[in-house]
Every structure is written in structure tokens, then in C-alpha cells.
Amino acid sequence: MASSSLIFITGGVRSGKSSMAERLALEIASQSGGPLYYIATGVPSDSEMQERIEKHQSDREAGTYQWKTIEQSVQIGRLAETFSSGDIILLDCVTTLLNNELFSTEQTWNDSFLETVKEKIITGIISIKNRAGTMIVVSNEVLNESLPGNDLVFLYSRLLGQIHQVLVEEADQAFLVEAGIPIAMKGVRQ
Template identity: 80%
Template sequence: MGASSLIFITGGVRSGKSSFAERKAVEIASITGGQLNYLATGVPSDPEMKERIEKHQHDREAGSNRWKTVEQSVQIEELANDFSAEDIILLDCVTTLLNNELFSSEQKWDECFLETVKENIITGITSIKKRTGTMIVVSNEVLNEPLLGNEMVFTYGRLLGQIHQYLVKEADQVFLVEAGIPIVMKGVTR
């Protein structure tokens, strides 16, 4: 089995990062013949989120490419053995996954819990990546503004920043998507 690759894509809300990630996955599948897999972490918790999930599902179904969609809002490491070296995984998105992990239990946000959540997300991504041909991870760039005044928001931002730093370090390619334009931050593109 050849080495798997990790592509990290980040950007602001509604920047076009998910669409770019889907195009990137399709491009890789056309070269490798791999199976497209969409690992969705969203939970339809309100009408807006439900609408966004339905739009993403419709966009994938309407295309000429065959996506296998797996919905897993927490503990993505449980899925690692479901994938193989021929698979291309698009995980959308880390910010939602972090939110789900933090709020899926009534656990107190002490340092032990927070470290466990961070490590579970990193371990999950790493475990899936090791089993697949390519893993594309999408996240939101929410750290451009100061996180003042709310300890919970600060804690979330700190954890997300640590996860992003790990992903950037491990990634073969990193893109920042601004207004629909992908900017190469790391790696060489074809």
C-alpha cells in the first residue's frame, strides 16, 4: 500500500471551501480511480443547518460522480476500518466535529476532558488517513478575530487552533479559500 496523503482546506464561513474540497476530491478520483466518500459531521440542529445539509447532499447527488456519504457527528475514529487505500475521504468539517464532541455529553470542560476531545479528533483523522489513499479535511477559519469576553468561546478557539496547527503540520497540501479562490498555503499543486 502506498503512502496516503492529507489535504487540509480552511476558510471563512461560506467562502467556497466545501465546493473546492469536493472538486479536489473528484480530481483525485479521476486520476486514481478511487471511491469518493463524504464524511459529514453536521447535525440538523436548526432550520438553517438542516437546509445547509440538504443543499450539500443535493449537490453531491446531482453531480455525475458517485459519492458514498457517511454521517458521523462524533467519534470518527470508529469508522477507520470501514475505509481502504482506494478511498478518497472528504471530512466536512472539523469545526462542527469539535462542537459536537464538546457538547455531546454533560462533561465538565476541565483540562482533562478538553485534551481528550482534541486527541480523539486528531486520532480519528489520523486513523482514517492511514487507511485511505487521500483524506481531505475541511475546517472553518474562525480565529481571525480576538476571542474576548467568553471563556467557552476562548476555549473552543484555543482547541480549534491546536487542531489546525497539527493538521497543517501533517498535511501534504494546505489551502485557504477566500471568496471562492483557493490560495496554496503549503505543498505543490498539479
């Protein structure tokens, strides 16, 4: 059995990272013949988010390959048993998953809760990756922007940065997408 691979893609809002991830997943699927899965973490909380979700869905439906979409806004690790070694999985996105995990409960954001959320996300992603052929993980790069003097924003940004560091360390390849241009940060696309 071939080993699984993890590809991490980050970038700013509307940078083209999701489009790049979808193209890459399609390229891998065309070479391997494996099925495509899309783990969508978004929850349609307002009209803008609903439009974004619908656009992503229509983009996937318009293609040659059939995507199997799984809506999972929290506890993605529960999906691990769903996958097998030939699967190509795209998770979009870690930022939304983190939001969902943090706000799915009335829990106080103390160190213990934040560590539990971080571990749940990392463990879930690694569990899925270990069962799949290829896992592509998309996240927003929010750490380059100035942070307002809000403790919750600071805690969120710090936690997201810690998650990114672990995922990049685990990744075979990592990309930063700016203005639709992927910049290889780790590994080389073959």
C-alpha cells in the same frame, strides 16, 4: 501500496472551502478511479443547518461521480476500518465535529476533557487518513475574528487552533480559501 495523503482546507464561513474540497476530491477520483466517501459531521439542529446539509447532499447527488455519504457527528475514528488504500475521503467539517464532541456530554470543560477531545479528533482523522488513499479535511477558520469576552469561546478557539496546527503539520497540502479563491499554504498541487 502508495502512501496516503492528507489535504487540509480552511476558510471563513461561506468562503467556498467545501465546494473546493468536493471539486478536488472529484479530480482525484477521476485520476485514480477510487471511490468517493463523504464524512458529514453536521447535525440538523435548526432550519438553517438543515438547509445547508440538504444543499451539500444535492450538490453531491447532482454530479457524475457517486459519493458514499457517512453521517458521523462524533467519534470519527470508529470509521477507520471502513476504508482502504484507494479511497478518497472528504471530512466536512472539523469545526462541527469539535462542537459535537464538546457538547455531546455534560462534561465540564477542564484541561483533561479538552485534551481528550483534541486527541480523539486528531487520532480519528489520522487513523482514517492512514487507511485511505487521500483524505481531504475541511474546517472553518474562526481564529481571525475578534473573540468576545466569553471563556467558552476562548477555550473553543484555542482548542480548534491546536487541532488545526497538528492537521496542517500532518498535511501534504494546506489551503486557505477566501471568497472562493484557494490560497496554497503548504505543498503544491500537481
